[in-house]
Amino acid sequence: MNSLVLRPVIRRTGLLRDLPKAFAPQFAPFTSLSRPPPNYEGHVPLTVPERGLLAVGSAVISLLNPRRGDLIAALGEATATPYFIYRLRDAMLSSPTGRRILKDRPRINSTTMSMEKLRKLPDGTVGREYVAWLDKEGVSPDTRSQVRYIDDPECAYVMQRYRECHDFYHALTGLPIIVEGEVALKAFEFANTLIPMTGLSMFALARLRAEERRRALTMYFPWAIRNGLQAKEVINIYWEEELETDVEELRKRIGLEKPPDLRKIRAELKAQKKAEKTVRESVEH
Amino acid sequence: MSARPVSRGLLSAASSKHLRSIVPRVAAFHSITPKNDQSNSEPVTHFGFQTVKASLKATKVAEVFSSVASSYDTMNDVMSFGIHRLWKDHFVRSLNPGRRPGGQPMSILDVAGGTGDIAFRMLDHSEKVNGDRETTVLCTDINADMLREGEKRAIQGGYDSNRISFCVENAETLESIPDNSIDLYTISFGIRNVTSIPKALKSAHRVLKPGGVFACLEFSKVSPAPLDAIYQQYSFSIIPLMGQLVAGDRDSYQYLVESIKRFPSQSEFARMIKDAGLANVGKGYEELTFGVASIWKGVKPLE
Numbered sequence: 078m079n080s081l082v083l084r085p086v087i088r089r090t091g092l093l094r095d096l097p098k099a100f101a102p103q104f105a106p107f108t109s110l111s112r113p114p115p116n117y118e119g120h121v122p123l124t125v126p127e128r129g130l131l132a133v134g135s136a137v138i139s140l141l142n143p144r145r146g147d148l149i150a151a152l153g154e155a156t157a158t159p160y161f162i163y164r165l166r167d168a169m170l171s172s173p174t175g176r177r178i179l180k181d182r183p184r185i186n187s188t189t190m191s192m193e194k195l196r197k198l199p200d201g202t203v204g205r206e207y208v209a210w211l212d213k214e215g216v217s218p219d220t221r222s223q224v225r226y227i228d229d230p231e232c233a234y235v236m237q238r239y240r241e242c243h244d245f246y247h248a249l250t251g252l253p254i255i256v257e258g259e260v261a262l263k264a265f266e267f268a269n270t271l272i273p274m275t276g277l278s279m280f281a282l283a284r285l286r287a288e289e290r291r292r293a294l295t296m297y298f299p300w301a302i303r304n305g306l307q308a309k310e311v312i313n314i315y316w317e318e319e320l321e322t323d324v325e326e327l328r329k330r331i332g333l334e335k336p337p338d339l340r341k342i343r344a345e346l347k348a349q350k351k352a353e354k355t356v357r358e359s360v361e362h
Numbered sequence: 363m364s365a366r367p368v369s370r371g372l373l374s375a376a377s378s379k380h381l382r383s384i385v386p387r388v389a390a391f392h393s394i395t396p397k398n399d400q401s402n403s404e405p406v407t408h409f410g411f412q413t414v415k416a417s418l419k420a421t422k423v424a425e426v427f428s429s430v431a432s433s434y435d436t437m438n439d440v441m442s443f444g445i446h447r448l449w450k451d452h453f454v455r456s457l458n459p460g461r462r463p464g465g466q467p468m469s470i471l472d473v474a475g476g477t478g479d480i481a482f483r484m485l486d487h488s489e490k491v492n493g494d495r496e497t498t499v500l501c502t503d504i505n506a507d508m509l510r511e512g513e514k515r516a517i518q519g520g521y522d523s524n525r526i527s528f529c530v531e532n533a534e535t536l537e538s539i540p541d542n543s544i545d546l547y548t549i550s551f552g553i554r555n556v557t558s559i560p561k562a563l564k565s566a567h568r569v570l571k572p573g574g575v576f577a578c579l580e581f582s583k584v585s586p587a588p589l590d591a592i593y594q595q596y597s598f599s600i601i602p603l604m605g606q607l608v609a610g611d612r613d614s615y616q617y618l619v620e621s622i623k624r625f626p627s628q629s630e631f632a633r634m635i636k637d638a639g640l641a642n643v644g645k646g647y648e649e650l651t652f653g654v655a656s657i658w659k660g661v662k663p664l665e
Binding site for chain 1: 600
């Protein structure tokens with residue numbers, strides 16, 4: 078493995094330093110009949126076998142039915158411990174902006190992010206790109222489920238923050254919400270945040286057509302891994318403060334290149350195929 | 363009914379409308395389509411006092427609820443490994459609804475009947491075993507959406523509207539049902555959701571004819587103790603998890619297993635039935651599958 082990948086990987090994972098802490102159990106052993114009281118609203122402490130079952134079940138069902146966003150979220154929570162969510166939380170603690178986010182615990186939903194105000198921002202700003210992307214793809218910031226299966230309240234917030242920022246990552250990279258775009262973005266997120274669910278999402282490649290899969294593997298994955306590792310941790314971006322920043326400037330600041338425009342490529346290929354088809358049909362007649 | 367947009371309901375695959383419906387709803391059981399729609403030549407059927415068009419024109423709400431209802435059906439199968447079907451079949455067979463030779467057709471009331479599981483079985487049994495197409499079933503529920511789904515299934519199943527009708531009712535009061543009018547009162551997996559069980563039993567006593575039968579199918583206490591320990595573990599661990607995976611709704615199924623735990627034991631409930639004035643049949647109950655479910659029967663005494 079070349080050093081361009083190895084050094085950032087070692088830096089990103091910090092395994093040797095964090096191993097003992099990350100495996101410490103949160104609760105004394107308990108059973109499903111004697112669950113400890115919740116640590117935050119909606120919290121459900123799960124036993125290890127329950128977490129395993131939830132992980133396996135949600136992985137299988139969400140692969141077969143990708144519209145079950147709630148199960149993709151549950152998979153993320155079930156596989157976040159041990160280690161991975163603690164590493165992400167520590168990455169936030171190591172950065173001044175990350176520490177501020179953890180202190181303020183801002184939430185992203187249609188109440189805290191006024192869509193009307195964002196639409197009035199100048200083109201090319203983060204806020205404008207975000208709301209333009211939401212409008213184009215027809216999604217709303219209110220569709221994210223609450224974190225329930227992570228025991229530490231601070232880590233639960235970190236997961237919630239990651240989930241709510243996902244749409245901003247879409248806006249930052251310009252990747253669309255079709256399966257191809259999601260898989261490319263998840264690959265980037267895995268290289269950057271190391272959340273296991275993002276890595277497990279690579280199984281969704283099986284749902285793509287051969288041509289899309291080839292494009293994902295040859296064009297988007299190298300982009301995702303290279304940028305995911307060399308860019309700064311996107312979890313540390315205080316989005317609420319960056320709404321009026323120019324998108325290009327933000328990308329430069331965190332060290333991210335914009336990937337090829339997927340929708341444009343697909344549209345061009347579709348137009349090309351259509352043109353070839355009409356030529357073929359006119360030749361036949 | 364729910365404030366959430368329809369599309370979100372589809373993606374989350376379920377809502378907890380059904381299991382949390384304890385609060386009585388004002389009887390606002392509106393018909394799905396406007397009554398005087400002359401422009402459409404689709405056949406209409408009458409259900410009780412409502413006019414309902416064929417299910418092709420079901421509203422978006424009804425469609426959303428169908429997907430919710432079907433995930434609840436799937437959950438019933440997943441939780442009980444399909445055994446709930448056997449319980450319901452046995453329940454209906456042991457009651458033997460339908461006209462006896464030389465007798466009158468029955469008037470049956472199925473309370474908390476929701477989507478019509480028991481009601482349809484009653485009609486089928488009456489017709490196929492007792493050759494009786496005149497026995498009627500009134501299917502009531504506190505939740506209008508469940509009833510709407512039941513109506514749809516009745517149309518799909520080809521059940522005549524003069525044999526089955528649907529009506530919103532609170533099991534504790536049964537307001538629109540006259541005294542001494544029902545031959546057979548059934549309540550299947552519904553009484554544990556009622557706020558005051560004694561009130562529901564008193565209403566049952568009121569609407570039954572003298573000599574009429576009260577029958578209840580409900581979850582009960584498992585014995586022996588080692589089996590119960592396994593059952594409890596399964597209930598509190600697996601069932602809410604399956605609720606999350608299959609129906610996208612952990613909370614409703616957590617409520618379900620807690621309400622099963624809270625329900626009185628077999629003999630306690632048999633005593634409550636006796637206290638409401640319905641004479642116990644034998645020891646009052648019959649256990650199914652080691653006590654996971656039980657059938658209680660009571661008879662309203664002749665004067």
